[in-house]
Structures are given as C-alpha cells and as structure tokens.
Amino acid sequence: MNDRRRVNGPPGGTRPPVYASLLQSGTGADTRAQRQRQPTDLRKIFLKTGLIPSASGSSYLEFEPSASLAAARSNPKSLIPPSSALKLACTVHGPKPLPRSAPFSPNLVLTTHVKYAPFAARKRKGHVRDSSERDLGVHLETALRGAIIAERWPKSGLDITVTILEAEDDRWWGDVPDSHDASWGMMNVLAGCISAASAAIADAHIDCLDLVSGGVAALVSDDSTDSPSALPKLMLDTDPAEHRSIVSACVVAYMPARDEITELWLKGDSSKVSTADGDQRSGHEALIDGAVDAARGAHTVLAEAVRESLQKTLGQS
Amino acid sequence: MASTSTAAPAAPNSLSLPPSQFARLQPHAYLLAHLSPPSSSNQPSIRANGRAPSQFRVTSANAGSLTHTNGSAVIRLGDTTAVCGVRAEILHTDDIASWSVSQSTNANKRRRIGESEKETETKDEEDRAHIEDLNLLVPNISLSTGCAPGFIPSAPPSALAQSLSHQILSLLHTSRLVQAEDLRIWYQPPNLGPEEVQQHNDEEQMDLDAGANEEETKPAEIKAFWVLYIDVMLISLAGNPFDAAWASVLAALRDTKLPKAWWDVDNESILCSDDVKESQKLSLRGLPISSSFCVFEADAAAGWRAVVIPDAEEQKVQDSKHSSQQQKWILADPDGYEEGLVQERVYVVVDKEEGKTVIVKMEKLGGWTVDSEDLRHLVDISAQSGTPSESHIDHEPHYYQHHLANDGTRLKKTFSADLFEKMTSRYSRAIKTRRRGSQVPAELYYTPRAHQGEMVSNNNPASLTRHGWSVLQFPTTLMRPDHPQSPVGCFDWCRSAPTALIHHISLGRFLRTAAHRGLPGKALLVELCRAFDWLAMGGNG
C-alpha cells in the first residue's frame, strides 16, 4: 500500500544487498568484534545539551565506538560495519498548554516519542513507528515520570522526542539468532534515551527529583567451547555485537541521590551467574546491581553535561 | 512606526521593553528597525540576527559519520541541522512488472543509433527513463523529530515535509544529479573469457568489450538496479529547511559508496562484495547549490486597501524617487524569525558548468516586488555563495565521529577510574548493610491490572513460546502499603513455568533501599517471585 504522504520507492519492493563473503565462508571468526574493555569498564559517553535552539531543551548523546568499529573507520576494509555506536538526539518541548481537546490534568502530562531514523539500524526501518519504537517510548515515559515533579505544572504538557540516528546491534552481524536471542540492542538504546532525555529535561529547566540516568548490564557467556558448566559472566554496558551470546540483560533508570529505580527492564534467563567468591547474590540481583553501577557511571557524565549547560545559561544572562 | 523604529535597536532607555521582548511583541517593527536605522545614527543596515542582508549563515558539513549508511552527511546551517543518510537496496529487474517490454524497445533503440550526439541524447533519455520511471531515487524529509515546536512527532508528515520531499525529488530529477549508469547492475552472459566476466560491472570496459566483440558475444543485460533511499532527518529547524536538506542530500550522495555487485548464476540473485576497495563512489553530474532568499517589505499590509496598485513600470519610477527610504530588503538564508515575517520567497539553485553559472532551478512566489533585476542579482549572489560551501564539503575529513557538536570537544567527559572504584566500593557497602536489614514487608498486595498492550508487546510472548518457553503473563499493579492509592510500579513479566525462571520483568518506579519510605527494591523482587509462584500453582499455595 502506497503511502501518499511520502515519496515511495519501487512498487515491487527492494532487497537489501547480500554480501558474497557471508555466503562463502559462513562467518570469518577472526574478524569477530571482541570486547576490549574490562567487565566493569564503561564506554565513554559524549553528551551535550542545547544544540537545538528551537526546543525548550535538547541534548545529543553518542557512545564511544567500540575498538573494532574505530579500527574499521580509521582503516576501512569491509563495507560491513563490525558494530555500531549509539547516536541520538533528544528534544523537549514545553511545558506548554495542553491541546483544547485534552481533559483537565492536575499534573504535567508527559508524552514520549522514540523514532529510529530509517538508516539507524542494519535493517532499514520504516517511517511509521513500529511496536519496538512504541515500547521504547513507554519505557522511557515510565523512567522519566518518576523523576519529574509533575505537580508543579498543572494543565501543561511536555513532549519528549528522541530521534535515534544510529542504534546498537542486537548481536554480531554474522551470527544467526539463537535461542537466547532478543532485541538486546534496544536495551542499550533505552539506556541512552533515558540519559539523553534527562539531560534535555534539565536543559529545559523542568524540576526533577534527581537526574535519572540509564544503565545496562548483561550476563554474557562468551565461551566458544560452549561447556555447559561455564556460567555466564556479568558485564556492564555491553555492546551486543561484541559478545557471542547474551543470556540476559537488564536496563535500569536510576536516581543516585535517592537510590531509587524508576524503571527496570529485565530480559532473559538470569538464574545462573558466575560471581566472585563470597558473593551470595542471585543472578538477577547481580544483574540489577550491575545495571545500577552502569547507571551511576552515566550519571557522572550527565551531571557534568548539565553543569555545563547551566554555566552556559548563567553566562548568557 | 517611525518613532518605534528609531527607538528600538540603539536606545532601549526610551523604551521600557528589553529588546528580546520587543522582538516578540512587534516582530515586524523590530526587524524593520534593525534594517532601516535612522540616518542620523550612522549605523549600517543589519538584520536582527546580526547578518548583513545578503549574508548567509556559516555552514558546516561532515560526511560519512553514520555506520549503517552507504553515505551520510550532517549539515549545520546556523541553527538548522539536517542529517541525511543514503541506503542502497537492490531492485531486481524480475520485480519490475513492465521490465521485459520496455527493455526490448530500448535495446532496439540502442542498436539503431550511430552518431555520438544522438547517443548522448538517448542516453539522457534512458537515464531519465530508468531513474524516474523505476523510482530509483527515494528522498524523504522528516520533520517529526521535535525539530521545532509546531510539528507533532507522532503525526504523519506535515504539508511542509511533504512538499520538501517533493522538491528534493523533483530537483534530483531535473538536475539529473545521479547517473543511471552508476545504479545499473549488469550481467554479461558467460560466453566470454573469465577476465571479461570479472569486469562486466564496469560500464566503460563493457562498452569496449561490446564494441570489440560485437558479433560473437551476446549483449550484456541489466539484471538489477540500485535504489537509493535518501532520508533526511531535520534535527533542528531554525529557518531555511530546503537549503539545509538539499545540502545534506548532496553531501551524502557525494559520500555514497556502492558495493560491487554482480549477478550470481548459481544463486540466481545479486551478490555484493564487501571490499571497500572494490566499491565505487557515485559520479554526480555537477554540484548544484541552492540558496533561498526572502523579501522583507517595510509595510507589507500597506497596499492592501489601495484600490489601484500601480503598474509595474510606474512602481519602479516611484521606488526610484523614494530611494532615500528603502521599502524592501532581500534577505539571504532567512532564519525562523524572519521566515515568519515575509511572504515573498525566492529559491535559486545554481551549478557551474565550464566556469559558467547555470541555473538549475529558480522559483519566486508570494509577492510582486521582485522582478528580473533583483533576480539577476540573486543569481549572482547564489553563484558566489556556492563556492565556499562546495569547498567545505570537499575538504571536510571523512569519518569525523562526533558530528553534531561542532566545537571539537569530543569525548572529553570520561570516567576517571578511581572515581568509579570509589563509587562501586561505597555501593557494595550499601548492599551489605541493606542485606542485613532487609525484610519482606508483609503488607504487600497485588491487584491484577488491565492488560496494557503497549507494555506487554515488548515481552513478545509469541517469540518466547517459539523458543520453547512456556509463558505466563502476570500484569499487576503493586500498591504502596503506606499509601494505598498510589501504585508503586507496574509489572509485566513472564516466567517459564517448569524451570521457574524469570524471563522478563518490566517495572516502574520503586526505591531500592529500606532507608526510604517506600519499598525495598530487592525485597520487592523476592515478593514478586513469591507471588508468581503462587499464581503458577493455581493461586492456592
């Protein structure tokens, strides 16, 4: 069905390119992206606010490209990117009066939209929001609603829009989906959305309990030997493209000042984990704690970005 | 009008409003005051944004920063930012309904032509036929990015976005920027030597071969086309979206690399090589640069009641008489504030061809003050403005990573390792203390909640079942014991019944430690597991 409000491609549809190297050799194991960071080492985050002056608040967030991606960029060999790094822009419009048709609300009405750019992922995304994008919107709303002091703006609305320019992969591109497979990349995207939206809200000077930041942790079994006794290890801030198999993952939206979680999303089988000696935590406990650690890390970046934006506004006025 | 205009810019003391408020209340007068300062003050006529009337905003561009694209570019035109990504996909000729019919007629035409001049003409014709009729270029502009307050993110494309998409497409077609030959994937039927087969994708080579072996070889046939999906996300809109969008499309197309592709007889499909060395850049025809202008009139509404609007010639004479008082200003590259104050717009797209300026598109609408002299002037300005931005795109390094921030402060926010160490150690202390004190509160209670389609869809129970899980879903709302009206969180989760593994939890807000008045987080999870077990056992355990 043609979308009359957009420019359409060929009516018969098109196919994404198929690379011959994939068909010939299955996957070249040596080119596989490997995690170079320590399990508790987080990726660097670039976060800057106020880049979109027409919005009341805005932020731009970018994750540090993984070692393999950075290498591929500086010395391109293959057209297939080894992994990708999250890039997203977030805008906040409001507080603004609610539309005429909306019912009375004593609180700030929060609306979140998350949209992937068509070129954001390995597979081309459609222009209409799909269910995963709507899901991300709902999760983001849950995460932020707990942090915003909504009673201060009765009868007002706040629109938060996140545009994802580059998303994270769900697995390494050469792997076939296995039984543990899920949209793991979405969880990293959500963590990024939370941190970016939080910065944008602060940039719009909306009162919050604390800066809420997002963090991801995952239980990963990276052993190629696949011995059943090998327990999955806990890793913070995982890039799914760098791991053989992610068993379970968890995103939290976390406010450090209150030690409060506003959103928790846990997926997968977190029953088994290889922990350090003396650590009595169960799998999902370790997972949640790991995600909180990652969120604390992101919070330091967030705090600095917000401080910077404040200094800028103070300097202006 | 005259009195306010003299007072506004220079002497705020005679006016009780600060300039920023004046700008909002009386935008027209504010801009007019900037453009026509009193002759006594000796100030130059500048726009409210500090630019001279024919001055463009600083443009910065960089290409190739997005991973999943064949070509990408980010253009910042002042505060307007456009991100363009080009994705190439393959259109098999088998998927084109009318292909075999149109192909045979084209082939006939091709064979008949002898002279070179006619050949270029038919080549043009064929280019047009392929690119335009087969929809090989698919540009779309999205304004639903929260780029400006007026655009609702979830709404379908606005009229502006739609007409911008059309303008880009139409300009791509009329400027014939992309050559159809770059988009064709050829196949040479295999009665040639192996070395020629390898090169059958290369058009020139192929033509030579075809010329040399006219008699004994079958003509090469087109097996597929590349379709370029050109998507522009306007991240920030502060006036002049067309120039920004077009510049980003242009820069992204210049950055676009298409992999080498061939028809694989065994697989009956098109295969590509992922080798960067074998990929080819698009060869674009020219570099059309677009410039937009708007015409600001001293008093746009003055003429509306005049029964007789003077003839064009008379008006010219009148204007020259009153030359001391300028009545209109042509503003280059208008920002959002200026765009709201004008009706008449001029769009010029120029290209250079053998040193000469060629106009590719010229559009003027919304008023009657601009005529040929002004247009000539504007074409000249556009031709000049084209040069710097052209060089800009050329010299910008590829693979510049942090593209939206143009100040070069990249990745300066890093974690200091010891800080993180401190953090985690403090945190593990917190865990220990909490673990000692945590208790499962007895007053927790659950109420089944109406199924929220949005939340549950991410559980994706269907896929879980496919993977051998038996899924139970349990959407509940957990109430706070001290405050029964306020839900603490919403839970959606699945657990596989036989192995009692939690597979998916999605929770709302809750407090992690018992130190706060809310619920202890971990205790809550334990409680949830208990509740689930209770449910799994049929609710009577």
Place this chain on the structure above:
Amino acid sequence: MVGLTASLSNLSRSDGSASYKCPATGYDLLGAVNAPIELPARRDALKPEEATVEVFVKPGNTTAGVGERYVEGILRSVLSKIVLGRERGFPRRGVVITLAIVGGETVDRGDSYLTILPALLHTSLLALLSAAVPLSMTFSATLVGVNKSGAIITDLSAVEAKAAASLHVLAFSSKNHLLLNQSEGRFDFDIWEQVRDRALSICQGMTTPGPDGDIAMGDEADSSRPEGFVRETVEDRLYKDYSWKIDSI
C-alpha cells in the same frame, strides 16, 4: 493556449466555481471556491487580521500525494497575496479553493507540476471571480519552454515539455508585476530574461484594457491570450446573468 474554454459557476452548492479546458495540453479542470467560511478545525492557526487561504488539489485518478502538497503551497502563496483578506467579513475566516483535475495527462511521481500549473492558476482565479472574492488584481500565467537548441517554444504539448531543456511558468498580474516564476532545467539568466519577455507578451498581449476601459474585441488573436481570455469568460457570464436587464434597456 489556443482555444481555451472556460465557464463559470457550474457548481450550484459552492460559492463560486469554474471549469477550464485547455485543448493544447488536454487538461480539464474544475475549481470550486467557498469564501468566506468558518474553519472551526483550525481555530488556532487562523490569523486574526487576515483571511486564511486554503488550496486543495485533487488529481484525477488517485488521492493527493506529496506533489499535490507542493503545488498547493505554490498556489496558496500566490493567491493569498491576491485575495484581499482584510476586507470586511474575511479576517479569521477561510477562503477554501478546491481544484479537481478532471482530465489530461496525469502527473507522475516526482514530475514537476509546471505543465499544469498555468491551468491550475487560471481555474482558481476564475473560481475566485465567480465567488466574488475581493481581489487586488487579476493575473494570467503561461508555460514557456526552451528546447535544446535554445529556441523559446510556447504552447507546449506534454511531449514537447518532456523534451525541453528548461521549463518556465510565469504569472503576471494585470499590472505587469511578476507574480510567480517557476523555472527548472538548465539555463542561464539571459535566456530567462528572453523567456520573461516572451511570457509577458503572451500574458498581456494586446488585450490590456484601454484607458477608457474598452476592450478591443472581435480580433481573432484576442481569445488566444490568457489575459483577454479571463476577461472574456467573466464578461460572457455577466452577459448571460444580466441578459434580462440588458435586454430590457
């Protein structure tokens, strides 16, 4: 532009309407105008001191797409400058113009709208006149092409338009102001000036009203000029509507 035919007020339920046929290009258009009417749906977008001009273009065979949005924008900007939207009864209300393309070549995806633009402009002008919407001036428009050898061609058919090196649509007001210019293709400014002069002579022709308001009628060439054509169509209608009065004198 030879043999243009048009008639006014064909539709009984709209405030004004016009049908327009251009045999050279085969376009057959029907325009309807409702003005001034309330637009409750866009109460927030209405301007307090002016009328809001809305234009809708309906292609003959499908629903409107991106190309129609674009041409609607062009028409809106031209017409909102012509309509005296500050007259009594007009501010805060809408002037809604609906143009249906009944016959002729369909405009394909990504094609320029230039070939049909003069017809759309004339139809909307006639419909506005039929609805007695106050206008500051009338106008006429024409399509001029330049072929590959640099010669200016007028009265283009669809095939000629496809083959032309550049296409230009120009609209001039009854007072010789350049109201609209849409040019695409490859050309330089000197060619454009020639095109402009040619278009001006087509649009105005010899039929500009003399100083006494008389029109030189009866000349065979007159009806081929769009400007004279607009005037004649309106006069025909007036003559028909007031025939009872004229006859009684």
